Amino acid sequence: MHHQTAYSSASRPTIVVLCGSDQPAEANLYETAAGRIALAPGCNLKQPHPLWADPAQANRLKTVLDDLHLRKIDLADEVLVINVNVRLSSPSPRSPRAVPPFLRSASTALRHPQG
Template sequence: MHTSSDTPADRPQIVVLCGSTQFWEQLAEANLYETAAGHIVLAPGCNMKEPHPLWQNPGQAERLKNQLDYLHHRKIDLADEVLVVNPGGYIGESTRREIAYAASLGKPIRYTHP
C-alpha cells in the first residue's frame, strides 16, 4: 500500500479525480484502476453533460453546478493526491481552477496524459 507521509498507515491513500465530464468513461476507467490499486477514490458524481431531471431547469442547473464545484473543492481538501484525467492533454477551465486550488494546498498532482 502506497502512503504519503501525511497519510495514516492504517488507511489507504485518497485520490481525487479531476477532469471534464465529457470524459465520463475515462473518469470511470481511472476510478477502476485507482480502486484496484487500493486507493479510496473521490470523483465527480454528476455528469451534467447528459440530460437529467435534476438539471433540466436552467435555474436548477446553475445552482447544482455551483454546489458541485464547492463539493469538488472539498473532495480536493480530503485527498492525499489529485489525478487529472485529461485525454489528448485536454484541460478545461474548471479543471484548471481545480488544479490551481490543489497546487495551492501542496497536493501532489498526476495526469493520465502528461
C-alpha cells in the same frame, strides 16, 4: 495473484480525487484496483437528467458540485487529472485547458496520466 496496493496494512489507503471529464469511471476502476480511495465526480451535467433539466436548477447544482469538489480536494492526498486536454502548466486560469489555481497551490500531490 498478489496486487501491490498504495498503502500498508497499518495505514489508511491513499485518497485520490479524480478531476476531469475523460472516462472518470475507468480512472475510478484503476485507482480502486490499486488500493486507493477514489473520489469521483458524482454528476455529469453534460448528460440530460431531470435534476438539472431546468437552467436555474442546473446553475444551483453547479455551485453545489463545485463546492463539493473543493471539499473532496481538501480531503485528498492526491489529485489525478484525468482530462487529457488539461495541461498542468497552462498559464491562463480561464483557459479550458488550465488547471485551476487552487489545484496548483494545493497541498495535495498532482498526477497526470501523461506525466
